[in-house]
Amino acid sequence: MEKLANIESFVRTAEAGSFTAAARRLGLTPAAVSRNVKRLEESLGLLLFQRSTRSLVLTEAGAQFLADVSAGLSSIQGAVDRLGSSDNAPAGLLKVSVPIGLGMGLLLPMLPAFTARYPAVQLELNLDNRQVDLIADGYDVAMGAALELPQGMVARELCPIHVVALASPAFLRTAGVPATIAELEQLAAITMRSGSTGKVRVFSLCNGEGEKRNVALKPVLIVNDTEALCRSAALGMGVTLAPLTLATAYLERGELVHLLPDWHGELGVVSLYFSGQRLLPAKTRAFVDFLVAQFREARLSQRFHYASVANSSADQSMNTE
Numbered sequence: 001m002e003k004l005a006n007i008e009s010f011v012r013t014a015e016a017g018s019f020t021a022a023a024r025r026l027g028l029t030p031a032a033v034s035r036n037v038k039r040l041e042e043s044l045g046l047l048l049f050q051r052s053t054r055s056l057v058l059t060e061a062g063a064q065f066l067a068d069v070s071a072g073l074s075s076i077q078g079a080v081d082r083l084g085s086s087d088n089a090p091a092g093l094l095k096v097s098v099p100i101g102l103g104m105g106l107l108l109p110m111l112p113a114f115t116a117r118y119p120a121v122q123l124e125l126n127l128d129n130r131q132v133d134l135i136a137d138g139y140d141v142a143m144g145a146a147l148e149l150p151q152g153m154v155a156r157e158l159c160p161i162h163v164v165a166l167a168s169p170a171f172l173r174t175a176g177v178p179a180t181i182a183e184l185e186q187l188a189a190i191t192m193r194s195g196s197t198g199k200v201r202v203f204s205l206c207n208g209e210g211e212k213r214n215v216a217l218k219p220v221l222i223v224n225d226t227e228a229l230c231r232s233a234a235l236g237m238g239v240t241l242a243p244l245t246l247a248t249a250y251l252e253r254g255e256l257v258h259l260l261p262d263w264h265g266e267l268g269v270v271s272l273y274f275s276g277q278r279l280l281p282a283k284t285r286a287f288v289d290f291l292v293a294q295f296r297e298a299r300l301s302q303r304f305h306y307a308s309v310a311n312s313s314a315d316q317s318m319n320t321e
Contacts, residue, residue, distance in 0.1 A: 009036035025138030090286040091120035098143040101227035142273040154276035162306040163265035167239040188238035189217035205263040264306035
């Protein structure tokens with residue numbers, strides 16, 4: 001078992017690129033991880049890493065050894081997880097990463113049903129708008145859009161992300177309903193600053209005729225979260241551009257109105273990201289299958305499509321007059 005622990009320390013260090021990152025995932029100290037790798041090198045009689053004060057690079061032998069043992073280690077861990085309970089039911093700690101807006105508005109309402117079905121699974125939910133490193137940070141599953149996939153990870157698509165123009169009925173009664181992109185750009189607005197670039201996001205919208213426009217709004221408020229976009233717009237602070245994954249609930253409650261229904265933006269899809277190994281731990285497979293079923297049964301892909309809200313826009317606009 002000691003040699004297996006040493007191999008796991010080596011694999012996680014190679015995946016994460018440092019002893020410190022591997023230690024976070026394994027729940028050990030960096031010194032312990034380094035010691036395990038050193039013992040493995042001594043037992044093999046091979047140098048697996050070239051070490052310097054700034055970097056840790058696999059040797060040729062280390063790269064070959066990593067390729068040989070990674071699949072086997074995953075299979076062993078899967079077997080351990082499946083034996084975690086007497087009836088092979090999903091069990092253990094499941095670490096999930098999700099952006100704040102998606103987590104609060106979409107994922108959290110689904111979790112009571114999941115925990116009721118799988119009481120032996122302990123969920124740890126990380127709400128963060130930054131892109132996490134699934135492997136280095138030790139997450140079992142991530143939910144989001146356009147994440148960079150490390151080797152060995154896969155994505156399962158859930159629903160599209162369509163951006164539309166929105167405002168509250170109260171704001172529109174005062175400011176008027178914009179009929180064009182140019183009129184929208186003249187109104188007070190709530191915009192979002194990108195966590196990755198630090199710049200205020202400028203969304204590109206297109207219409208059914210294939211015309212595209214970059215929309216430059218005039219912000220009275222800049223936020224760093226998509227849920228805050230919708231909430232601020234519902235409070236009557238201005239127009240905004242926000243994804244329907246979060247805005248649909250506000251539209252259905254009548255708190256927001258869909259503007260310029262011929263125009264929308266596309267930001268890819270919401271996906272689940274997880275290990276691509278053939279034998280996933282039961283807890284991970286249960287979580288992925290549960291969410292896929294929830295999205296399918298609630299027809300969320302159709303509900304969050306821009307065309308599904310366009311038909312009601314005329315009736316909503318009448319309520320602002």
